Amino acid sequence: MTTRSAIKKSALLSRTAAIASEVAAVHAGDVDKRSRFPHETIDALRQAGLLSAAVPEAYGGAGAGMLELGAQCAALAQGCSSSGMVLAMHHIQVACMARHAQGSPFFERYMRESLVERQALVASITSENGTFGDTRSSICAVQIDGDRMSLEKDATTVSYGQHADAQLVTCRRTADAAASDQLLVLFDRDSYTLAQSGEWDTLGMRGTCSPGAKFSGHGSIEQIIPGSYADASAQTMVPYSHILWAALWSGIAADALGRAAAFVRAGARKNPGSVPPNAVQLARAQVELQAMRHNWESCAIEFDEMTAENDAAAREALNTMGWALRLNQLKIACSEMAPKLCHEALQIIGIMGYKNDSPFSVGRHYRDVLSAALMVSNGRIAAKNASMLLVFKDE
Template identity: 50%
Template sequence: MSDLLQRARRVGAEVAARHASAVDADARFPRESFAALKAEKLLGVMVPAEFGGAGASIPEILSLCHALGQHCASTAMIYAMHQIQVACIVRHGQQSPWHRQLLQRLAGEQLLLASATSEAGVGGDVRSSVCAVEVEGQRLKVSKNATVISYGADADGILVTARRTPDSPASDQVIVAVLKGDYRLEQTSSWDTLGMRGTCSNGYWLHAAGDVAQILPLPYADISAQTMLPTSHLTWSSLWLGIATDAVARARTFVRAEARKKPGSTPPGALRLAESMNLLQHMKSNVVAAARQYEAALGSAERLTALSFAVAMNNLKIGTSQMAVQVVNHALLICGISGYRNDSEFSVGRHLRDAHSAALMVSNDRILANTANLLLVLKDDPGLFP
């Protein structure tokens, strides 16, 4: 086990798990978990060693998301969303002096990054923007009516998507990295939801100003295809797998307890537990295969922007988001009323509520529609191995 994973598991078991119920009940930011993650230097682990980070690989990041997801899904989701932003800076900002300095700060100060991609007026399409970057000399400003900025009030910086100029089409977007002091937030909506309550995904008017050097050099379309989309689907799938893993662990403990009560007999839930383990194995295999596919494509813009790669990442998100709910529901049926109760050691109510967010946080229907369009032109691959 790597040192990074040991530290993440310690934070999960000793801190995140202890406060998960309160984070959920109060729909509050998991401040204890993130104080511990900062103390363990786990926020800047993806930053390359030359900038002071650990240079963690994608599989290592996924393992950390998976470990945290087994204790507090909101903590894991925030951690995943932060790492998505860090990945964008790591992969597309190293040619920029301003962003190289940001990488050093991410590692040294353990800054927490949020994202402002959603916007009122675009129908949920993050590949379109209404707001635009306005430049005067070397200074810029942007105002965005963001329908969601998860943990925006607790972040140290935000990556904002906007049209390149006021005259640019909606799809000609850039990312601007703004830090506290560069922006102010005016809350426009609250976050009182079924699950993932601790992500505090409120809506805000964001008003930011800064230097033109804070714009990432590559267009958002390229950053999204090469980094943001695959990293999102991989990290999210890993934490959803974490939710399902803990639910099955609770169900297994329940079945074993039932077996001890009647030695020599098979408890009623044992067969369903076996089925749950089968589904869990499928989920894990899908995540591992997709991670290896992404690692193999890194460094090749052609492979990262291939239609087949986009379809594979879309399918990962769709599949794991659906199976997470299925697995947790199996665990609920196995544990019965003990799983249904909130005051039981076998409770999976929070797991089920959090898992239902998976199909909605970037709608599966939107992703399926995108995949359907890609399949119209994608050539069939009849082979078993690529």
């Protein structure tokens, strides 16, 4: 029997796919060309109530698991890479609240009223000048005075910061705390300022609009997510990031190969009864795309199974070295496979894929997926893996 929850999740994916083709894909070229935020897509997601997909059903959201959220990001990325990335980043922040702030009256109210009713878009500020890309280290610290708090941070990048309704910010617990002793603090738009410190003129992912900025915020201490960022990072931030990013990269690659398939079919129609030479190359590329999809989907299914009960044992499993290696390997594999598949699509299509004014163009796709290896540097991740593999035994 089909459950109400299953119906909700099915509708979530079908509505997202419709927005991807009817809205995101229509504006993707202009978003890329003008390096502008994909307002049309985010507005459509908001109107359809899809920004609260990761909010638990208890608070009015869809209660979608990792597999559904990944499929949603992949579907949207087929229409517009930047839109898919914004949605993925938003889901990551929502998940941190949903999984680590339950029991907090402030955050439970925020999920119901802001995330579900208002469909607020949440961004994050995890980078900081002076930490050299290490998100598990902070220089800034929250300043607490009674029941009030304030925070200032000099960020290297603020993902779609000027277009968000709220920011989830990492910082040290106190001014004298260790750099790794961090917290997550939520700030609504009316409680902070962003002084942009650079431009966002990038090779790809131009619609994410993520220049650096100096952040200054204030509010109540109840806006601090209970517990430590160390737990939130290992149990939520990292798995949601690596799995949802891998899913959207597979979506970008799928659209690039979809254009290659359309080009091959067009050629085949000109010579009925024969198989174009580039059809074989397309067939091989589809094998790699399927492997990429299965990679992120298997991690998503495993995560959903591990967290189904949301108990202490499940949370502990997310802190294991074996799980950390699995996620890191997923990130490296998918971030390296996506550009390869876009390159193969370009080779299949040829000059028509190279031209920006062609319906078979894959230039935007190619440029967008080149960011994958840079979002949490593959070099940094490989170095961590190397250290863990010296002591880890896969039993």
